[in-house]
Amino acid sequence: MAIKYAILGLLSWQPFTGYDLKKVFMDSTVFYWSGNNNQIYRTLVQLHNEGLVTNEIHYQKSLPAKKVYSITGEGTKALQAWVSANPEPPELRNKFLIQLAWADQLSNEEINTLLERYEEELKLRLLMHKEKERRGRAAPRRTPREEYLWNMISENISAKFESELNWVGQLKHDLSNWKD
Amino acid sequence: MAIKYAILGLLSWQPFTGYDLKKVFMDSTVFYWSGNNNQIYRTLVQLHNEGLVTNEIHYQKSLPAKKVYSITGEGTKALQAWVSANPEPPELRNKFLIQLAWADQLSNEEINTLLERYEEELKLRLLMHKEKERRGRAAPRRTPREEYLWNMISENISAKFESELNWVGQLKHDLSNWKD
DNA sequence: GTAGTCATGTAAGACGTTACATGATTCT
DNA sequence: AGAATCATGTAACGTCTTACATGACTAC
Secondary structure, three states: OHHHHHHHHHHHHOOEOHHHHHHHHHOOOOOOOOOOHHHHHHHHHHHHHOOOEEEEEEEEOOEEEEEEEEEOHHHHHHHHHHHHOOOOOOOOOOHHHHHHHOHHHOOHHHHHHHHHHHHHHHHHHHHHHHHHHHOOOOOOOOOHHHHHHHHHHHHHHHHHHHHHHHHHHHHHHHHHOOOO | OHHHHHHHHHHHHOOEOHHHHHHHHHOOOOOOOOOOHHHHHHHHHHHHHOOOEEEEEEEEOOEEEEEEEEEOHHHHHHHHHHHOOOOOOOOOOOHHHHHHHOHHHOOHHHHHHHHHHHHHHHHHHHHHHHHHHHOOOOOOOOOHHHHHHHHHHHHHHHHHHHHHHHHHHHHHHHHHOOOO
């Protein structure tokens, strides 16, 4: 259900077509959703059925027609209610931790290789995130406070990567001097 | 597919019944899986079809019969292959960040309440995790290195909560002196 | 002429959660 | 009498991803 409100939120900022939303999801780290057609178009239809959005068809010469979606008053209310709702803690499930849990069958070098690949992957993702930020994110800047919130959201993501990298560093260090 | 290898890993430690696995999933933080019957029993059947596990039915007087699952040689190989496979970075998707992204419609006090509830929830989860650890986790300790790995996994989870708490603290602090 | 962008959508399937169903036994 | 534990499983539904389908236009 989070994608529903991610979309509703984006529409509360400005009207979007499904195609535009797809691009936003594909190249944002916070709103990342695998750039997934199916869910986006279906959710838009659902939101429309619930009266939370309206759409206008814009015909174009020499390009396919687009459905531009806008939020309704109802939609704004629904979004506000959801935003104030009880916050849930983040998902902890991490495939890599399960891999590590059964890694004792590997040699020290093999574990080290594994850790190094994980580290590389994390560094890459962090870099991509920072690069996206550097190039300027598409974000609402309706008030200084909103801009601050979005900065903190971006910070949250960087911090997660950095704390994970730290942790891997520790592991690598300990295992490199391992004697038993 | 991670649950498949979580189960296979547990079976590589010792034989389990579906019922036992359910309990492990329910009260572990790393292996948390909502204590979900459906997936566990189905996955066991699947593993069995693939020849990665075998089961033995233990009849009991005055208690329902149980199917005790054990890993096979094939299963051990499959687990080892998976453990050495390309690690993926953790999922970043966090519902709360999406809530915050559209929180600028709320007043400072409302945002503060939201942050406080999130903080409480995080503290609670961290406490639960630490309490579980304190009471002693059910974990394989076949070698000192394995024990170390499991300690680091637990550390990873605590670190995530702590870094998140830190971040909320910063937000709360900044917003409490907010002027614009 | 091949690939990419614009723009919509559907099909199929993997993964996850909640709730239901059964039935004996044991604890309070 | 009522709830919890032991032990298996299924049904229904929600979420998420990958891949397919169409078709005109544009840039190299």
